[in-house]
Amino acid sequence: MGALGYAILGLLAREPLTGYDLAGQMRARVGSFWEARHSQIYPALARLEQRGLVTHQVVAQHGRPDKKVYEITGGGLDALRAWVTEPPAPRAVRDELLLKAFSSWLAEPGGVLTLFQDERRRHEERLRDYEQTRGWMEEAWGEDVRRPESPHFASYAVLRRGILQERGYIEWCRWVTDSLGRGTDNDDAGAEVRL
Amino acid sequence: MGALGYAILGLLAREPLTGYDLAGQMRARVGSFWEARHSQIYPALARLEQRGLVTHQVVAQHGRPDKKVYEITGGGLDALRAWVTEPPAPRAVRDELLLKAFSSWLAEPGGVLTLFQDERRRHEERLRDYEQTRGWMEEAWGEDVRRPESPHFASYAVLRRGILQERGYIEWCRWVTDSLGRGTDNDDAGAEVRL
């Protein structure tokens, strides 16, 4: 079973969810850091169920389609626990912006500047979101965020990684735009206008 | 054409290479930040050639198999230049260690501690490599690393991203191990011994 299965188990270890809920949580980066579409999730849930790692109950609703609420089983928890401490396979690095940066010397400087300014803005927005979530977590969960045996600690840890990631990305984008700006007419005014 | 094609073009824009060379450069993270196996590269080169973005010459060798040295064409350079300034598609986040962190609250604390100590060590090693490469680049390439129209600037920029990435990762691993350490018997001694 691939990482996707463990991503699903990791979410179900906290609370029972439908395939739709899982897709929603995976769209919202924080909380999982493993994206997947519903077209991947539904078959994955079926496979997990075949192996006895999850079960589901059909819940009828008024005026809405029936839903299947999935729960993790004892076997599922065991599998998840065992997987956590196994050393992770070194994953491939694949970042399109890095690839663009690598060939940026060929392109018009103005276009490259815009590219990195836009990217920085996106990461700044995401950082603000993360910082807000962090404040909320600290307020709502209190000392739990420091207790390694609490799921809240784990969520907080993942969020902290996201925050560091965004800060690093922003710092780098700033360095690139600064480097570009020095050589051309173009100063940072563009960024100020758009923000 | 996907990002892999542009990764290949980006390398060929600097120097002619064989499929084997390309695979080697893509294994070595720095310089490309887009990993691919030779089984993906050979067919991709054939597709690029069909579209007229690269050409090749067969070079016979003494006591070694013939090799196909690929070169980028004018059309290839145009396509690459155009692609660079297009906004990148937001790529999916997929990091197995993050996923493990997310479910770490279920596992034995000792195993989790080892996991993050090992990971930190790996990133520290990589950071040392990167810093060394950086020193070498600055010495060998001099002012070129500050000229956005030079491929050396682009390589340097990508390397800087790698350095920031590793620093962030290390900082995060340290925070996690510190957090775990506070709750258990286990202090940082293990890491000191193994380094």
Added chain:
DNA sequence: TAAGTCATGTAAAAAGTTACATGATTCT
């Protein structure tokens, strides 16, 4: 003599994306 490097490919399988398919309810 065994492992590693140079060198190029194909085939099968797994993982992931995009599009197809349906349908009621609620919000703007």
Added chain:
DNA sequence: AGAATCATGTAACTTTTTACATGACTTA
């Protein structure tokens, strides 16, 4: 009236990984 949300699936396609296949030379 149109878009978004809730809800579950399948099909076709693309991308990536792993394994198969070959073979000479070099280094430990």
